[in-house]
Amino acid sequence: MTATSSTAAGPTGLGNARIGVVTFPGTLDDRDTQRAIRLAGGEAVELWHRDKDLKQVDAVVLAGGFSYGDYLRAGAISRFSPVMEMIIEGARQGLPVLGICNGFQILTESHLLPGAMLRNNHLHFICRDQRLRVENADTAWTNSYEAGQEISIPLKNIDGRYVADERTLDELEAEGRVAFRYLGMNPNGSLRDIAGITNAAGNVVGLMPHPEHAVEPLIGTGRTDGLGFFTSVLKQLVSA
Amino acid sequence: MARVVVDVMLKPEILDPQGQAVHRALPRLGFEGIADVRQGKRFELEVEGPLDDAALARIHEMAETFLANTVIEDFTVRVDS
Numbered sequence: 001m002t003a004t005s006s007t008a009a010g011p012t013g014l015g016n017a018r019i020g021v022v023t024f025p026g027t028l029d030d031r032d033t034q035r036a037i038r039l040a041g042g043e044a045v046e047l048w049h050r051d052k053d054l055k056q057v058d059a060v061v062l063a064g065g066f067s068y069g070d071y072l073r074a075g076a077i078s079r080f081s082p083v084m085e086m087i088i089e090g091a092r093q094g095l096p097v098l099g100i101c102n103g104f105q106i107l108t109e110s111h112l113l114p115g116a117m118l119r120n121n122h123l124h125f126i127c128r129d130q131r132l133r134v135e136n137a138d139t140a141w142t143n144s145y146e147a148g149q150e151i152s153i154p155l156k157n158i159d160g161r162y163v164a165d166e167r168t169l170d171e172l173e174a175e176g177r178v179a180f181r182y183l184g185m186n187p188n189g190s191l192r193d194i195a196g197i198t199n200a201a202g203n204v205v206g207l208m209p210h211p212e213h214a215v216e217p218l219i220g221t222g223r224t225d226g227l228g229f230f231t232s233v234l235k236q237l238v239s240a
Numbered sequence: 241m242a243r244v245v246v247d248v249m250l251k252p253e254i255l256d257p258q259g260q261a262v263h264r265a266l267p268r269l270g271f272e273g274i275a276d277v278r279q280g281k282r283f284e285l286e287v288e289g290p291l292d293d294a295a296l297a298r299i300h301e302m303a304e305t306f307l308a309n310t311v312i313e314d315f316t317v318r319v320d321s
Contacts, residue, residue: 072307073309076309109309116311116312118254118255118312123258123261163254164311189255
Protein backbone atom coordinates (compact mmCIF):
# COMPACT_ATOMS: atom_id res chain seq x y z
CA MET A 1 0.00 0.00 0.00
CA THR A 2 1.35 3.41 -0.84
CA ALA A 3 0.55 6.40 1.21
CA THR A 4 -1.38 9.17 -0.39
CA SER A 5 -2.63 12.41 0.94
CA SER A 6 -5.66 14.44 0.15
CA THR A 7 -6.38 18.05 0.76
CA ALA A 8 -9.58 19.93 1.24
CA ALA A 9 -9.78 23.63 1.80
CA GLY A 10 -11.56 23.55 5.10
CA PRO A 11 -13.89 26.13 6.56
CA THR A 12 -11.25 27.35 8.95
CA GLY A 13 -8.63 27.86 6.26
CA LEU A 14 -6.04 25.70 8.04
CA GLY A 15 -5.67 23.31 5.13
CA ASN A 16 -1.91 23.16 5.39
CA ALA A 17 -1.80 21.35 8.73
CA ARG A 18 -0.98 17.69 8.06
CA ILE A 19 -2.62 15.14 10.33
CA GLY A 20 -1.49 11.53 9.93
CA VAL A 21 -3.98 8.68 10.34
CA VAL A 22 -2.44 5.27 10.96
CA THR A 23 -3.83 2.15 9.32
CA PHE A 24 -2.87 -1.19 10.88
CA PRO A 25 -4.16 -4.53 9.58
CA GLY A 26 -7.61 -4.56 11.19
CA THR A 27 -8.08 -0.82 11.60
CA LEU A 28 -11.68 0.17 10.83
CA ASP A 29 -12.15 3.88 11.39
CA ASP A 30 -9.24 5.35 9.46
CA ARG A 31 -11.43 6.65 6.62
CA ASP A 32 -13.93 8.28 8.95
CA THR A 33 -11.04 9.88 10.82
CA GLN A 34 -9.52 11.24 7.61
CA ARG A 35 -12.89 12.66 6.69
CA ALA A 36 -13.28 14.29 10.11
CA ILE A 37 -9.86 15.91 9.72
CA ARG A 38 -10.80 17.30 6.30
CA LEU A 39 -14.14 18.59 7.61
CA ALA A 40 -12.26 20.37 10.39
CA GLY A 41 -10.04 22.02 7.79
CA GLY A 42 -6.87 19.93 7.93
CA GLU A 43 -5.04 17.72 5.48
CA ALA A 44 -5.37 13.99 6.20
CA VAL A 45 -2.23 11.96 5.52
CA GLU A 46 -2.40 8.17 5.35
CA LEU A 47 0.22 6.35 7.42
CA TRP A 48 0.75 2.60 7.08
CA HIS A 49 1.82 0.43 10.00
CA ARG A 50 5.07 -0.50 8.23
CA ASP A 51 6.03 3.12 7.48
CA LYS A 52 9.38 4.08 8.90
CA ASP A 53 8.88 7.82 8.61
CA LEU A 54 5.96 10.02 9.56
CA LYS A 55 5.81 11.95 6.26
CA GLN A 56 6.33 15.24 8.08
CA VAL A 57 2.90 15.21 9.68
CA ASP A 58 2.14 17.76 12.39
CA ALA A 59 -0.01 15.40 14.45
CA VAL A 60 -1.16 11.77 14.42
CA VAL A 61 -4.45 9.97 15.07
CA LEU A 62 -4.51 6.27 15.94
CA ALA A 63 -7.96 5.28 14.70
CA GLY A 64 -10.32 2.66 16.07
CA GLY A 65 -10.77 -0.94 14.98
CA PHE A 66 -9.21 -4.29 15.84
CA SER A 67 -5.58 -3.96 14.85
CA TYR A 68 -3.89 -7.36 14.50
CA GLY A 69 -7.23 -8.90 15.45
CA ASP A 70 -6.75 -7.76 19.07
CA TYR A 71 -4.63 -10.94 19.41
CA LEU A 72 -2.75 -11.29 22.70
CA ARG A 73 -4.31 -8.06 24.04
CA ALA A 74 -5.95 -5.14 22.24
CA GLY A 75 -3.14 -2.94 20.94
CA ALA A 76 -0.35 -5.22 22.20
CA ILE A 77 1.06 -6.21 18.81
CA SER A 78 0.45 -2.86 17.08
CA ARG A 79 2.59 -1.18 19.68
CA PHE A 80 5.70 -2.85 18.21
CA SER A 81 5.06 -1.83 14.58
CA PRO A 82 7.63 0.39 12.82
CA VAL A 83 5.28 3.37 12.61
CA MET A 84 4.63 3.20 16.36
CA GLU A 85 8.33 3.46 17.12
CA MET A 86 8.35 6.79 15.27
CA ILE A 87 5.13 7.93 16.94
CA ILE A 88 6.33 7.02 20.44
CA GLU A 89 9.51 9.00 19.86
CA GLY A 90 7.55 11.93 18.40
CA ALA A 91 5.01 11.93 21.23
CA ARG A 92 7.78 12.19 23.79
CA GLN A 93 8.99 15.31 21.95
CA GLY A 94 5.56 16.93 21.88
CA LEU A 95 3.93 15.60 18.71
CA PRO A 96 0.14 15.73 19.26
CA VAL A 97 -1.22 12.16 19.24
CA LEU A 98 -4.86 11.16 19.65
CA GLY A 99 -5.82 7.53 20.25
CA ILE A 100 -9.46 6.64 19.69
CA CYS A 101 -10.77 3.30 21.02
CA ASN A 102 -8.24 0.76 19.71
CA GLY A 103 -5.88 3.73 19.37
CA PHE A 104 -6.32 4.42 23.11
CA GLN A 105 -5.52 0.77 23.79
CA ILE A 106 -2.35 1.10 21.69
CA LEU A 107 -1.33 4.22 23.64
CA THR A 108 -1.65 2.42 27.00
CA GLU A 109 0.21 -0.62 25.64
CA SER A 110 2.93 1.80 24.46
CA HIS A 111 3.06 3.31 27.96
CA LEU A 112 2.48 6.76 26.49
CA LEU A 113 -0.59 6.81 28.74
CA PRO A 114 -0.89 5.04 32.09
CA GLY A 115 -3.27 2.20 32.91
CA ALA A 116 -4.75 -0.48 30.69
CA MET A 117 -7.96 -1.47 28.96
CA LEU A 118 -9.80 -4.67 29.83
CA ARG A 119 -12.91 -6.57 28.78
CA ASN A 120 -16.15 -4.70 29.65
CA ASN A 121 -17.40 -5.79 33.07
CA HIS A 122 -20.66 -7.10 31.53
CA LEU A 123 -18.75 -8.97 28.76
CA HIS A 124 -20.93 -7.55 25.99
CA PHE A 125 -19.97 -5.48 22.98
CA ILE A 126 -21.63 -2.12 23.46
CA CYS A 127 -22.66 0.32 20.73
CA ARG A 128 -24.57 3.45 21.64
CA ASP A 129 -24.43 7.21 21.82
CA GLN A 130 -22.55 8.13 24.95
CA ARG A 131 -22.70 11.32 26.98
CA LEU A 132 -19.35 12.53 28.27
CA ARG A 133 -18.08 15.44 30.27
CA VAL A 134 -14.95 17.16 28.98
CA GLU A 135 -12.93 17.49 32.17
CA ASN A 136 -9.79 19.00 30.70
CA ALA A 137 -10.13 21.57 27.91
CA ASP A 138 -6.46 22.51 27.84
CA THR A 139 -5.03 19.61 25.83
CA ALA A 140 -4.00 19.70 22.16
CA TRP A 141 -7.16 17.74 21.33
CA THR A 142 -9.74 19.42 23.60
CA ASN A 143 -9.02 23.16 23.51
CA SER A 144 -12.13 23.84 21.38
CA TYR A 145 -14.32 22.73 24.29
CA GLU A 146 -15.10 24.32 27.63
CA ALA A 147 -14.08 22.50 30.79
CA GLY A 148 -17.19 20.81 32.13
CA GLN A 149 -18.90 20.79 28.72
CA GLU A 150 -21.16 17.82 27.98
CA ILE A 151 -20.88 16.12 24.61
CA SER A 152 -22.48 13.07 23.06
CA ILE A 153 -20.51 10.81 20.70
CA PRO A 154 -20.74 7.11 19.75
CA LEU A 155 -19.17 4.41 21.91
CA LYS A 156 -18.55 0.92 20.43
CA ASN A 157 -16.25 -1.64 21.99
CA ILE A 158 -15.90 -4.76 24.10
CA ASP A 159 -12.53 -3.95 25.70
CA GLY A 160 -13.41 -0.55 27.13
CA ARG A 161 -12.88 -0.95 30.87
CA TYR A 162 -10.18 1.46 31.97
CA VAL A 163 -8.13 0.25 34.91
CA ALA A 164 -5.10 1.56 36.77
CA ASP A 165 -3.87 1.23 40.32
CA GLU A 166 -5.24 3.60 42.97
CA ARG A 167 -2.07 5.66 43.10
CA THR A 168 -2.11 6.26 39.35
CA LEU A 169 -5.82 7.16 39.47
CA ASP A 170 -5.21 9.63 42.30
CA GLU A 171 -2.33 11.14 40.35
CA LEU A 172 -4.44 11.50 37.21
CA GLU A 173 -7.20 13.22 39.19
CA ALA A 174 -4.81 15.52 41.05
CA GLU A 175 -3.06 16.62 37.85
CA GLY A 176 -6.29 17.13 35.90
CA ARG A 177 -5.37 14.36 33.52
CA VAL A 178 -8.78 12.71 33.44
CA ALA A 179 -9.79 14.30 30.14
CA PHE A 180 -13.28 12.75 29.76
CA ARG A 181 -15.72 11.08 32.10
CA TYR A 182 -18.77 8.98 31.29
CA LEU A 183 -22.09 10.56 32.24
CA GLY A 184 -25.15 8.52 33.12
CA MET A 185 -24.61 4.81 33.55
CA ASN A 186 -20.98 3.69 33.44
CA PRO A 187 -20.96 1.65 30.20
CA ASN A 188 -18.13 -0.78 30.95
CA GLY A 189 -16.93 -0.65 34.55
CA SER A 190 -14.14 1.87 33.89
CA LEU A 191 -12.67 2.99 37.20
CA ARG A 192 -13.88 6.42 38.32
CA ASP A 193 -16.02 6.65 35.15
CA ILE A 194 -12.90 7.48 33.13
CA ALA A 195 -13.57 7.64 29.37
CA GLY A 196 -10.29 9.26 28.36
CA ILE A 197 -7.04 10.63 29.75
CA THR A 198 -4.15 12.84 28.73
CA ASN A 199 -0.43 12.77 29.41
CA ALA A 200 1.08 15.48 31.60
CA ALA A 201 2.12 17.62 28.63
CA GLY A 202 -1.36 17.50 27.07
CA ASN A 203 -0.18 16.40 23.63
CA VAL A 204 -1.13 12.72 23.99
CA VAL A 205 -4.84 12.02 24.54
CA GLY A 206 -6.72 8.72 24.45
CA LEU A 207 -10.41 7.92 24.81
CA MET A 208 -12.73 5.02 24.11
CA PRO A 209 -15.70 6.85 22.46
CA HIS A 210 -15.49 7.96 18.83
CA PRO A 211 -15.43 11.69 18.04
CA GLU A 212 -14.79 10.97 14.34
CA HIS A 213 -18.28 9.46 14.03
CA ALA A 214 -19.95 12.65 15.25
CA VAL A 215 -18.80 15.35 12.86
CA GLU A 216 -21.79 15.81 10.56
CA PRO A 217 -25.41 16.55 11.49
CA LEU A 218 -26.81 14.01 9.04
CA ILE A 219 -25.12 10.91 10.45
CA GLY A 220 -24.20 9.37 13.78
CA THR A 221 -25.58 11.19 16.77
CA GLY A 222 -27.10 13.91 14.59
CA ARG A 223 -24.76 16.34 16.28
CA THR A 224 -21.25 17.48 15.55
CA ASP A 225 -19.88 17.15 19.09
CA GLY A 226 -16.80 15.26 17.90
CA LEU A 227 -15.56 17.86 15.44
CA GLY A 228 -13.94 19.87 18.24
CA PHE A 229 -11.19 17.25 18.67
CA PHE A 230 -9.94 17.96 15.18
CA THR A 231 -10.42 21.74 15.23
CA SER A 232 -8.59 21.74 18.58
CA VAL A 233 -5.42 20.24 17.18
CA LEU A 234 -5.51 22.51 14.13
CA LYS A 235 -5.87 25.52 16.41
CA GLN A 236 -3.01 24.25 18.55
CA LEU A 237 -0.76 23.79 15.50
CA VAL A 238 -1.47 27.27 14.18
CA SER A 239 -0.74 28.92 17.52
CA ALA A 240 2.38 26.79 18.12
CA MET B 241 13.82 -29.04 21.86
CA ALA B 242 13.24 -27.48 25.27
CA ARG B 243 9.82 -26.18 26.14
CA VAL B 244 9.27 -23.16 28.33
CA VAL B 245 5.82 -22.35 29.67
CA VAL B 246 4.77 -18.79 30.42
CA ASP B 247 1.56 -18.42 32.43
CA VAL B 248 -0.09 -15.02 32.45
CA MET B 249 -2.80 -14.16 34.99
CA LEU B 250 -4.67 -10.97 35.76
CA LYS B 251 -3.40 -9.48 39.02
CA PRO B 252 -5.51 -10.54 42.01
CA GLU B 253 -6.98 -7.06 42.47
CA ILE B 254 -8.18 -6.82 38.84
CA LEU B 255 -11.79 -7.79 38.20
CA ASP B 256 -12.00 -10.85 35.93
CA PRO B 257 -15.54 -10.95 34.50
CA GLN B 258 -14.67 -13.89 32.22
CA GLY B 259 -13.61 -15.99 35.20
CA GLN B 260 -16.76 -14.90 37.02
CA ALA B 261 -18.94 -15.97 34.08
CA VAL B 262 -17.28 -19.40 34.07
CA HIS B 263 -17.74 -19.63 37.84
CA ARG B 264 -21.43 -18.75 37.63
CA ALA B 265 -22.01 -21.44 35.00
CA LEU B 266 -20.57 -24.25 37.13
CA PRO B 267 -23.54 -25.03 39.45
CA ARG B 268 -25.87 -25.05 36.46
CA LEU B 269 -23.64 -27.72 34.89
CA GLY B 270 -23.59 -29.78 38.05
CA PHE B 271 -20.06 -28.86 39.19
CA GLU B 272 -20.24 -27.99 42.86
CA GLY B 273 -17.70 -26.85 45.39
CA ILE B 274 -15.69 -24.33 43.33
CA ALA B 275 -15.27 -21.14 45.34
CA ASP B 276 -13.77 -18.96 42.60
CA VAL B 277 -12.45 -19.04 39.02
CA ARG B 278 -9.76 -16.85 37.49
CA GLN B 279 -9.03 -17.15 33.77
CA GLY B 280 -5.56 -16.66 32.32
CA LYS B 281 -3.31 -17.41 29.35
CA ARG B 282 -0.67 -20.08 28.84
CA PHE B 283 2.10 -19.76 26.26
CA GLU B 284 4.19 -22.80 25.31
CA LEU B 285 7.50 -21.79 23.78
CA GLU B 286 9.59 -24.31 21.84
CA VAL B 287 13.13 -23.03 22.28
CA GLU B 288 15.82 -23.55 19.66
CA GLY B 289 19.36 -24.19 20.88
CA PRO B 290 20.55 -24.56 24.48
CA LEU B 291 18.24 -23.40 27.24
CA ASP B 292 20.89 -21.60 29.26
CA ASP B 293 20.62 -18.64 31.60
CA ALA B 294 20.91 -16.19 28.72
CA ALA B 295 18.06 -17.85 26.83
CA LEU B 296 15.89 -17.86 29.94
CA ALA B 297 16.69 -14.22 30.58
CA ARG B 298 15.54 -13.35 27.05
CA ILE B 299 12.32 -15.29 27.58
CA HIS B 300 11.75 -13.45 30.84
CA GLU B 301 12.23 -10.17 29.01
CA MET B 302 9.80 -11.32 26.30
CA ALA B 303 7.19 -12.19 28.91
CA GLU B 304 7.62 -8.90 30.72
CA THR B 305 7.52 -6.62 27.68
CA PHE B 306 5.15 -8.48 25.37
CA LEU B 307 3.35 -11.62 26.55
CA ALA B 308 2.12 -9.94 29.71
CA ASN B 309 1.06 -6.37 30.36
CA THR B 310 2.52 -5.91 33.82
CA VAL B 311 0.15 -3.02 34.50
CA ILE B 312 -2.66 -5.55 34.86
CA GLU B 313 -1.06 -9.01 34.69
CA ASP B 314 1.43 -11.20 36.56
CA PHE B 315 3.42 -13.92 34.82
CA THR B 316 5.52 -16.95 35.66
CA VAL B 317 8.20 -18.59 33.51
CA ARG B 318 9.05 -22.28 33.99
CA VAL B 319 10.89 -24.94 32.06
CA ASP B 320 8.61 -27.82 31.10
CA SER B 321 10.55 -31.04 31.54
